[in-house]
Amino acid sequence: MALIDTINPLLTTGWAKGDAGWSLKDYEARGGYKQLRRVLESKMTPDDLIAEIKKSVLRGRGGAGFPTGLKWSFMPKAAPEKYVVCNTDEGEPGTFKDRDLLRFDPHSTIEGMIIAAYAVGAKRGYNYIHGEIFEIYQRFEEALDQARAAGYLGSNILGSDFSFDLFAHHGWGAYICGEETGLLESIEGKKGQPRYKPPFPANFGLYGKPTTINNTETFAAIPFILGMGGEAYLGLGKPNNGGTKLFSVSGHVNRPGNYEVPMGTPFAKLLEMAGGMRGGRKLKAVIPGGSSAPVLPADVMMECTMDYDSIAKAGSMLGSGAVIVMDETVCMVKALERLSYFYFEESCGQCTPCREGSGWLYRVVHRIEHGQGRPEDLDLLNRVTDNMMGKTICALAAAAAFPVRSFIKHFKTEFEYHIENKKCLIDPEVQRMGSGFFKAGAA
Amino acid sequence: MVEIEIDGKTLQVAEGSTIIEAAHQLGTYIPHFCYHKKLSIAANCRMCLVQVEKAPKPMPACATIVTNGMKVFTHSDLAVKAQKAVMEFLLINHPLDCPICDQGGECQLQDLAVGYGESASQYEEEKRVVPDKDLGPLVSTDMTRCINCTRCIRFTAEIAGFMELGQSYRGERAEVMPFIGKTVDTELSGNIIDLCPVGALTSKPFRFSARTWELSRRKSVSPHDGLGSNLIVQTKHDKVMRVLPLENEEINECWLTDKERFSYQGLNSVERLTKPMVKQGGEWKEVAWNVALDYAAHALRDVAKTHGGAAIGGLVSPHATLEEMYLAQKLLRGLGSESIDFRLRHSDFSADAKRKGIPWLGMKIADIGGLDRVLVVGSFLRKDHPLVAQRLRQAAKRGAKVSVLHSADDDLLIKLQARAIAAPSQMPAVLAQIVKAVCQIKGVASDSTFAGVTVSAEAQAIAQSLASGNNTGILLGNFAQQHPQAASLHALGGQLAAALGGGFGFLGEAANSVGGYVAKAVPASSGLNAAAMIKDPRQAYVVVAAEPELDCADGAQALAALRQAAVTVVLTSFKSQAMLDYAAVLLPVSPFSETSGTFINTEGRVQSFYAAAKPLGETRPAWKVLRVLGNLLDLSGFDFNTSEDVRAEVLRGQPDFVAGLDNGISGVALNLSASVGGLERVADVPIHFADPLVRRSTALQQAADSAAPTARMNAVTLAKLGVAANDKVKVGAGATASVTLPAQLDAGLPDGVIRIAAAHVDTLALGAMSSILSVEKV
Amino acid sequence: MNTHNAMLSPELSAAALRKIDREVAKYPADQKQSAVMAALVIAQDEKGWLSKETIAAVAGYLGMAPIAAYEVASFYNMYDLHPVGRYKLTVCTNLPCALSGGVHAADYVKQKLGIDFNETTPDGKFTLKEGECMGACGDAPVLLVNNKRMCSFMLPEQIDKLLAECK
Ligand SMILES: Cc1cc2nc3c(=O)[nH]c(=O)nc-3n(C[C@H](O)[C@H](O)[C@H](O)COP(=O)(O)O)c2cc1C
Ligand code: SF4
Numbered sequence A: 001m002a003l004i005d006t007i008n009p010l011l012t013t014g015w016a017k018g019d020a021g022w023s024l025k026d027y028e029a030r031g032g033y034k035q036l037r038r039v040l041e042s043k044m045t046p047d048d049l050i051a052e053i054k055k056s057v058l059r060g061r062g063g064a065g066f067p068t069g070l071k072w073s074f075m076p077k078a079a080p081e082k083y084v085v086c087n088t089d090e091g092e093p094g095t096f097k098d099r100d101l102l103r104f105d106p107h108s109t110i111e112g113m114i115i116a117a118y119a120v121g122a123k124r125g126y127n128y129i130h131g132e133i134f135e136i137y138q139r140f141e142e143a144l145d146q147a148r149a150a151g152y153l154g155s156n157i158l159g160s161d162f163s164f165d166l167f168a169h170h171g172w173g174a175y176i177c178g179e180e181t182g183l184l185e186s187i188e189g190k191k192g193q194p195r196y197k198p199p200f201p202a203n204f205g206l207y208g209k210p211t212t213i214n215n216t217e218t219f220a221a222i223p224f225i226l227g228m229g230g231e232a233y234l235g236l237g238k239p240n241n242g243g244t245k246l247f248s249v250s251g252h253v254n255r256p257g258n259y260e261v262p263m264g265t266p267f268a269k270l271l272e273m274a275g276g277m278r279g280g281r282k283l284k285a286v287i288p289g290g291s292s293a294p295v296l297p298a299d300v301m302m303e304c305t306m307d308y309d310s311i312a313k314a315g316s317m318l319g320s321g322a323v324i325v326m327d328e329t330v331c332m333v334k335a336l337e338r339l340s341y342f343y344f345e346e347s348c349g350q351c352t353p354c355r356e357g358s359g360w361l362y363r364v365v366h367r368i369e370h371g372q373g374r375p376e377d378l379d380l381l382n383r384v385t386d387n388m389m390g391k392t393i394c395a396l397a398a399a400a401a402f403p404v405r406s407f408i409k410h411f412k413t414e415f416e417y418h419i420e421n422k423k424c425l426i427d428p429e430v431q432r433m434g435s436g437f438f439k440a441g442a443a
Numbered sequence B: 001m002v003e004i005e006i007d008g009k010t011l012q013v014a015e016g017s018t019i020i021e022a023a024h025q026l027g028t029y030i031p032h033f034c035y036h037k038k039l040s041i042a043a044n045c046r047m048c049l050v051q052v053e054k055a056p057k058p059m060p061a062c063a064t065i066v067t068n069g070m071k072v073f074t075h076s077d078l079a080v081k082a083q084k085a086v087m088e089f090l091l092i093n094h095p096l097d098c099p100i101c102d103q104g105g106e107c108q109l110q111d112l113a114v115g116y117g118e119s120a121s122q123y124e125e126e127k128r129v130v131p132d133k134d135l136g137p138l139v140s141t142d143m144t145r146c147i148n149c150t151r152c153i154r155f156t157a158e159i160a161g162f163m164e165l166g167q168s169y170r171g172e173r174a175e176v177m178p179f180i181g182k183t184v185d186t187e188l189s190g191n192i193i194d195l196c197p198v199g200a201l202t203s204k205p206f207r208f209s210a211r212t213w214e215l216s217r218r219k220s221v222s223p224h225d226g227l228g229s230n231l232i233v234q235t236k237h238d239k240v241m242r243v244l245p246l247e248n249e250e251i252n253e254c255w256l257t258d259k260e261r262f263s264y265q266g267l268n269s270v271e272r273l274t275k276p277m278v279k280q281g282g283e284w285k286e287v288a289w290n291v292a293l294d295y296a297a298h299a300l301r302d303v304a305k306t307h308g309g310a311a312i313g314g315l316v317s318p319h320a321t322l323e324e325m326y327l328a329q330k331l332l333r334g335l336g337s338e339s340i341d342f343r344l345r346h347s348d349f350s351a352d353a354k355r356k357g358i359p360w361l362g363m364k365i366a367d368i369g370g371l372d373r374v375l376v377v378g379s380f381l382r383k384d385h386p387l388v389a390q391r392l393r394q395a396a397k398r399g400a401k402v403s404v405l406h407s408a409d410d411d412l413l414i415k416l417q418a419r420a421i422a423a424p425s426q427m428p429a430v431l432a433q434i435v436k437a438v439c440q441i442k443g444v445a446s447d448s449t450f451a452g453v454t455v456s457a458e459a460q461a462i463a464q465s466l467a468s469g470n471n472t473g474i475l476l477g478n479f480a481q482q483h484p485q486a487a488s489l490h491a492l493g494g495q496l497a498a499a500l501g502g503g504f505g506f507l508g509e510a511a512n513s514v515g516g517y518v519a520k521a522v523p524a525s526s527g528l529n530a531a532a533m534i535k536d537p538r539q540a541y542v543v544v545a546a547e548p549e550l551d552c553a554d555g556a557q558a559l560a561a562l563r564q565a566a567v568t569v570v571l572t573s574f575k576s577q578a579m580l581d582y583a584a585v586l587l588p589v590s591p592f593s594e595t596s597g598t599f600i601n602t603e604g605r606v607q608s609f610y611a612a613a614k615p616l617g618e619t620r621p622a623w624k625v626l627r628v629l630g631n632l633l634d635l636s637g638f639d640f641n642t643s644e645d646v647r648a649e650v651l652r653g654q655p656d657f658v659a660g661l662d663n664g665i666s667g668v669a670l671n672l673s674a675s676v677g678g679l680e681r682v683a684d685v686p687i688h689f690a691d692p693l694v695r696r697s698t699a700l701q702q703a704a705d706s707a708a709p710t711a712r713m714n715a716v717t718l719a720k721l722g723v724a725a726n727d728k729v730k731v732g733a734g735a736t737a738s739v740t741l742p743a744q745l746d747a748g749l750p751d752g753v754i755r756i757a758a759a760h761v762d763t764l765a766l767g768a769m770s771s772i773l774s775v776e777k778v
Numbered sequence C: 001m002n003t004h005n006a007m008l009s010p011e012l013s014a015a016a017l018r019k020i021d022r023e024v025a026k027y028p029a030d031q032k033q034s035a036v037m038a039a040l041v042i043a044q045d046e047k048g049w050l051s052k053e054t055i056a057a058v059a060g061y062l063g064m065a066p067i068a069a070y071e072v073a074s075f076y077n078m079y080d081l082h083p084v085g086r087y088k089l090t091v092c093t094n095l096p097c098a099l100s101g102g103v104h105a106a107d108y109v110k111q112k113l114g115i116d117f118n119e120t121t122p123d124g125k126f127t128l129k130e131g132e133c134m135g136a137c138g139d140a141p142v143l144l145v146n147n148k149r150m151c152s153f154m155l156p157e158q159i160d161k162l163l164a165e166c167k
């Protein structure tokens, strides 16, 4: 699915021709690799480069929103062997922007990575690509070949004394490899079980060497930031929330897809761009930042603008920018059951609270959904999430807990109804028709 | 050093310490499962969560590095709440049937659940069931109890050196398992039983045979290899039920080899001799002790009278205690014989008059880990000295460069820097090349004998590695000590160490390899050594705790010698068919667990122990038996009341480490051109066949390391002989002796070499461990 | 000689080994294990599924402990540790997809093929799997064919068409 709409295209400028505009010559025609050339030819210092990124207040697009320039500045200068790694393991339910970035414009990510490597002094990089998108992985490999052939990758790039090579590593189906240290373990040929931090990747990363990891969209933004200057980029969004952001809108809208809008765009505007609610039905709830972000009820969401600070103030997270839109046909217990199953299925299994807790949560929610809930179950669920959060190596346990807590918090009556009446508030047929899979009237 | 505060107590700890290490220093216990001081940090169980001032979340004490001024609270509400939460999670899928669990009473989970668990869980969903795994004859599994702490996995990968276990699948389905169809087979595998904090991995031989509270515990010392690992021997009604490591950082750390852990089964073997026996008119009779002792004393005195004391030979096991060895040599000498020896598997005794002192490790065991360059010469290291191999493995991970000179290239599970694999006859020459190369690099003069020596690439690589170090160690293993040119290897090893300015020593073959010299259980100049005593048969033999047919360098010759003797008095814990055949008197003596005694380990450390159990049946401690024999023979100096009295006489007040240890040697005429025609035998002593006790452990005899002997050759040698792997071959020694064995390809052997295990009944007929053999396809 | 590493791989074709070598070349010389995921994929493509022999062969080729390779093979969803049909169909049923018919699409396939998740049709043609988020929620319902081909907007007609295409 190509870009549907945009307010201020940067990342998505190259998407216009769909599958026909991804190759190196198209990218170059759009001004691609100009920034890399400028950096190398002007012998811009890594410090100046990082300062420029800091000015842009680009915050990591992978979910945590950590300032990218600051992250790069953590890399030890002297280390002889360093890596940059791109996180395209996009597995957070609702997120599908990185796939399209690599599909329609892989070279912006490659250029961003090369520039990042120059900034942090890395000679080698990897892009970890989500297992289920093999075709995208193949395209990226092709793009790498093009870049290598054109001298953007390899030894003495563009005649400079800077050398860097980049490879693609293909995942094979594990959400946890999106977590940056799980990802590193996976590149090392192991299970993707996250590492305890500290030490952070900047000190102990891939093969134990200093490593910078960023999300695909973060890297892809780099050439554009350098093109317009950090301040101008910041100015596109709002203070502390620089630039534009891709939002993957899914669920009950008329036009699901990716939308690039400036940070701070009202949610209402985004919803409108996505064609409004499917079948004109009423908005019930939105998960604004990927399935791990707390759900927000319609009224709260309609007041939000799409940026880190506004969504955080409303009690959720901008996360990866995956906006899951749910209308009134959705049973919130069933919705939560599916999410809880996901975290139960995807827990890597090393931490006791996550390994044991994610299954416990799922089983209790499953029971409630299947009419076997007990009055004490909601307190139990809250207690179990409480015992999971903040007690594990990575944030997956918290990610499993947030939906449970927020669904219960905002839609408690629905859960209570299930427990008391052993069935759903919403007519099963209404639920069935909500998906749009069946034509009205068909069985 | 940084200063921190734990529960209000201030302390100084080394920079880089974790909170749990700091707490340990203070004696504060922090509950934990996955943490183990010898393993990498996993931080996965989350049991050790504590509160750290200013941290918003509880922190894992095992993984959190202290910082100056840090304030830690191990018992605050936040900490206790987190710990209780984790305990609840651990228990939801764990069976709560401690009374039927083999770990019951010694389970960390059970112990901690009492302190941190709630009496009832709210978990009412179905519990996880995990299929059990077959890990082989030593370790039993009950995987539903596993809490996924991954200690066992980390042990196999990090300490034993090969990842035999893993955690497969993920999330709640995560399962600890070996590769499908595989078992745990390293020589250290039993340690995972100790490491498992719950009842998932337990001892198969011990399983359900006793409850921990029924067991009495005694400290003891391992009677096997030269390390003298410290043991806890557990008994029930005077039967040894289990052996566990007693932690001693300077020796075995917290580990035990499987041999040390499971050999106790031999103590309860059906072959235990429990009554004195005398052969009369070809018939064996069980007799009273006084009858047997009188008989033995008379017989020995008769031989001495008729043929002279020199007609009596004494063969003492190197696994015998210091006291036993001392009294045995005193007895022999009292009878007028100087022929006494404990070095049963040696074949070159030419160093005897040339040594400056007692050969020993040349350093402390604990120093091995600090070496930065090591050359191991002639050692089946992983099997002969598993815990030394383990120390070198850790050293190699810290950057030490380990090289090997040997006649076989078994995988040590250590990353090697360089290796030279040569036929036995070539080993002195290759070692000389290394010495020469090192001397060249160091710019020091080398022995004039080396003038014609050409340095090979392998030797050069080893020399270069050694010469680049600051703290080198040259270690000679069992194979080097048993080598027909052992004296040359000794002398060359010494020269090499001198050129390097580093350490040099011998990896003690047996529990009392140093003790044997201290006890003077070696021949004086007029006497015969172990090899000579059987080559030149005696009228009478006194055998102490050995099975010469399996424990001597040439078992066939030993057997022949004992058979022809007029009198063979055997002090033994076990009887065998061979023994019944050659002995005249069998005196049941205590194995290590039923006597007090002393072993002096390879670093010269004196370690005494008490009996852990009462002697079985009419068994008596050997030192007492020897004392009575001395009395009956009216020999002077046999008035001892206790084994401590004996020890006091031998050691004369050397409490911890013995004096006189010195690996110096002089006057060895090096013969570097030794070349032999034919197939040279390389004989290893398989780990579970090395001594009479371990040979009788039924579980160990089923382990992978106890596979039947084969005739191993490299591809070139096989091809030359027209033999394929798995073909049956007739291996001949001399004109008459032969055995039939399956041929096996061993790419790690040099050309012209055939490797056949010794100490095994199947290969006994082949005679000497070092010999020239012929091979014919059958 | 390291006996654990010396085991060659009788299991894989020369072509597969060449492909594995190409993957190995992506990583530093002393990090062959990094190629294990790719090597297992190549092996699975060639053999249809990953038997323990195949996994051991891959481990041997890359010089790793067999259990380390098994850990990997069992950790990632898309490795098949049991034989599967000629066409492995994986339908995403996660919430974003479900909102646009992911579960219904799966139900539809189940009904069409007469099998449930993790089952194979008696003719060995199809195996059906439930997938987690494939990063294509905007195209829901999505369905993956043999791990590598992503099919978008799988409404009934599209499913019918796909099933008919599968020979
Ligand atoms: C369970 C879990 C899953 C994650 N999945 C992804 C992901 O799919 N893609 C991603 O870019 N970041 C993901 N992250 C965040 C990464 O750990 C990391 O913060 C990010 O890649 C850093 O890049 P950024 O600073 O550019 O955002 C995940 C984190 C967790 C805890
Ligand atoms: S929190 Fe869960 S997913 Fe994250 S490391 Fe721990 S067990 Fe694995």
Ligand code: FES
Pocket (backbone or CB within 6 Å): B031, B032, B033, B034, B035, B042, B043, B044, B045, B046, B047, B048, B049, B060, B061, B062, B063
């Ligand atoms: S002991 Fe610290 S997490 Fe297990």
